[in-house]
Amino acid sequence: MLGALIFAAKEALYAVPNVNLNAVLIILATVFFGWKALYCVAVYVLLEGVVNNANGFMLWWFSYLYVWPLLVCIAMLFRKNDSLLIWAVIAAVYGLVFGPLMYLLYFAVNSGWEMFFAMWVSGIPFDLIHCASNFVTVLVLYKPLYKVMDRLLNGRRGAA
Amino acid sequence: MSKKTRNIIIAVAVLLVLVIGALVIFNQNKPAAQLGDKNITVIVVHGDESRKDFQINTSSENLRGALEEQGLVEGAESEYGLYVLTVDGETADEDAQQWWCFTKGGEMLMTGVDDTMIADGDQYEITLTTGW
Numbered sequence: 498m499l500g501a502l503i504f505a506a507k508e509a510l511y512a513v514p515n516v517n518l519n520a521v522l523i524i525l526a527t528v529f530f531g532w533k534a535l536y537c538v539a540v541y542v543l544l545e546g547v548v549n550n551a552n553g554f555m556l557w558w559f560s561y562l563y564v565w566p567l568l569v570c571i572a573m574l575f576r577k578n579d580s581l582l583i584w585a586v587i588a589a590v591y592g593l594v595f596g597p598l599m600y601l602l603y604f605a606v607n608s609g610w611e612m613f614f615a616m617w618v619s620g621i622p623f624d625l626i627h628c629a630s631n632f633v634t635v636l637v638l639y640k641p642l643y644k645v646m647d648r649l650l651n652g653r654r655g656a657a
Numbered sequence: 658m659s660k661k662t663r664n665i666i667i668a669v670a671v672l673l674v675l676v677i678g679a680l681v682i683f684n685q686n687k688p689a690a691q692l693g694d695k696n697i698t699v700i701v702v703h704g705d706e707s708r709k710d711f712q713i714n715t716s717s718e719n720l721r722g723a724l725e726e727q728g729l730v731e732g733a734e735s736e737y738g739l740y741v742l743t744v745d746g747e748t749a750d751e752d753a754q755q756w757w758c759f760t761k762g763g764e765m766l767m768t769g770v771d772d773t774m775i776a777d778g779d780q781y782e783i784t785l786t787t788g789w
Binding site for chain 2: 580582583586587589590593611612614615616618619620621622623624625628632
């Protein structure tokens with residue numbers, strides 16, 4: 498469900514480049530479910546593959562196979578963190594390095610360091626937007642979404 | 658100062674260093690624009706392998722501007738600029754995995770048309786290509 502929500506939110510914000518709720522939702526999934534958040538990521542990446550790669554899987558989709566699980570791994574390291582600002586900084590840094598992480602695959606398929614560096618430099622303005630948008634979305638949405646998820650999960654446990 | 662406050666300060670400082678570093682790297686390595694009139698050559702190779710040469714005189718700084726002034730390209734806006742779909746009236750059939758390949762002097766362009774700064778005397782090739 499969360500994987501589908503991540504995908505739906507990204508599609509809803511498609512018109513605004515590099516602004517999405519992926520980071521805050523994946524971080525929340527990791528906080529609540531731990532390593533099981535990888536299932537949410539798997540669903541999200543699968544949906545991206547099926548819906549946005551209808552004419553054949555593009556190279557960027559293969560980058561998604563490691564980029565989003567990596568965020569889960571990073572969030573697991575900080576899972577006990579209860580500071581909103583630190584989560585916002587983590588999401589912001591991830592937004593900043595998202596571009597070069599994606600381009601690593603292009604380097605790996607023999608495009609060379611020159612191509613990787615050129616792609617990275619030309620993408621820096623978009624990475625900065627991604628950084629800022631992740632910072633703001635976590636600051637604004639983390640706590641309200643945390644409360645909703647807490648209520649949903651605890652309410653379900655209480656009913657059981 | 659509590660440990661939590663110290664960690665927050667360190668985290669924010671790291672973020673600021675990374676952001677400033679990214680800005681510095683971008684400013685030092687971004688493609689430089691050449692001002693004034695420029696003459697460039699654009700060779701379009703269509704799907705039937707026919708070739709058309711265009712001599713373009715432009716004051717545009719980037720390739721996109723030069724091509725759009727001539728009505729040579731159309732496409733969709735993406736987060737990386739214009740994704741070119743149509744060149745010289747021929748539209749790439751994405752269902753058949755067709756796409757327009759941009760090269761400069763035979764070498765693949767490393768940037769999109771928005772970020773490719775042109776200079777006087779440049780030659781670009783735009784070739785309809787099949788297969789991702």
